[in-house]
Amino acid sequence: MKSQSLSQITKRVSTVAAGVATSALVAGMFAPSASANPFAYEGEFDTGFGCLEECHTMPVGFIDSVTALPWEDAETGEVQLSRLFLDTLETRNTYTNGTETVEFSNGDRGTNHEGYWFRPVAPAEEGGMLEVGTFEFVFTKTLDKLTIDFFDSERQNQTGVLSVNGDTSQKRLLNDAAGDARGDSTMNTLEFFDVNSITLKLGMDYANSSGDGVNFRMREFNQVIEDVPEPSSILGLGLLAGMTAFGLRKRQAK
Template sequence: MRKFNVIAAILGLGLGFAAAPAAHAASLIPQQEGEIKTTNLGCLDPSQCISTSSSGFSVTSLQFDTDKRQKVNYGLSRLFVDSKGTENDYGNGFIRFGTSDGGTTEGIGQFWLRAAAIQDDGVASEGGELEVGRFLFEFERELEEITIDFFDVESARSSGILEVNGQKVTDKMLVAGADGNTQTLSLKNVTSLVLQLGKTDGKGKGDGVTISGVEIVKTVPEPTATFSLGALAVAGMFGVKKRKKLA
């Protein structure tokens, strides 16, 4: 399986959308293990559910394309925040993550997004360790720039970006790379995108991905926010003049 590194160039999200230099970018990946609450699936266990609404974006799980020749068809994948070195159980054994995964090389204590492929018959492929999924990310604010790093891509045109702002794109799927190799994609003026993570071979096996390092770097400022800052500056100038007169 290949590891997928995502760095989203945004200036802040939600109330935290304030301008900030890239060096102080905030991570979009919650720093805790659990299941991401997608808009259409919810979570297997409410006590292990993570909402992204306060971070200024939502995630929707999308249907995989199916091939009539496949012996196994796939439905909506689930998305998790995981960390190597810990065991996790979701849905009373429905999905289990071990302390290690033979296809990933993340460091101990590093949090990443991890898809789990679910078959049409409701079975979690490989006990949830088939890291394949398709997800729609929608942002509350337009992102001026997004840079996405894909680590250790093993299969050509199986991971990448399928849509940007509701429009299909054909030049954002990645080629196969050497072990440990990183490939980077950059997008401008983004309000939504569809990520394709890995592929299946129709037999319950497949080449998967993990996602880590999603960081806020830059976004388009809201006109109202710009106006408010200008108004504060003007008010400040009047305040200075008034104090001088009083003096």
């Protein structure tokens, strides 16, 4: 057997290490767990009473917690708590715990938009398709500016902000007097500054009729998730690392 110099052994070890790193990168990208996959944006957030399936993880450095607050069912008068999802209408998703099921098609009866939006789900209302709910968001730090878009608000004084940092004097509901738009596919934007927490009210439940469903987004939140590189970009980096290791091996073989 031929003896090998220390430099030759070191090069071989480096090649193996590069190959292992590349394999780990690619395996991590395609891990089945939604919480381990930074590109699996869609999912349900824990609003204080668990999730139908695995709870979606908030992007680090933005939202600390979100809590569902009670609202009254228009038909029964019963107190309800809503679920909250992040969803895009480009895909069809079904969430179930075996007893309760929420199914989102790649489209909606009336609340259709592009991109990722927070989607409230009122239990037992329109098969989970009524976007109604009240939520308190607590942030990980004070936000210098928070921009909130409300999509498809149709009912006056039913959608908007109930309080900022626990201060109800900053309450702002969408209404005609403020020149807010109402109706299908309309969008209204509200801005707030120095925000630690905020309470949002979305839509309205009608008795014995279809309700007013409203989705919303926080632009700063969307910026956090959109700043993560696309899978194709990461895959390109993985392939580049693999090619580099392969090239190193070929040079060593000469």
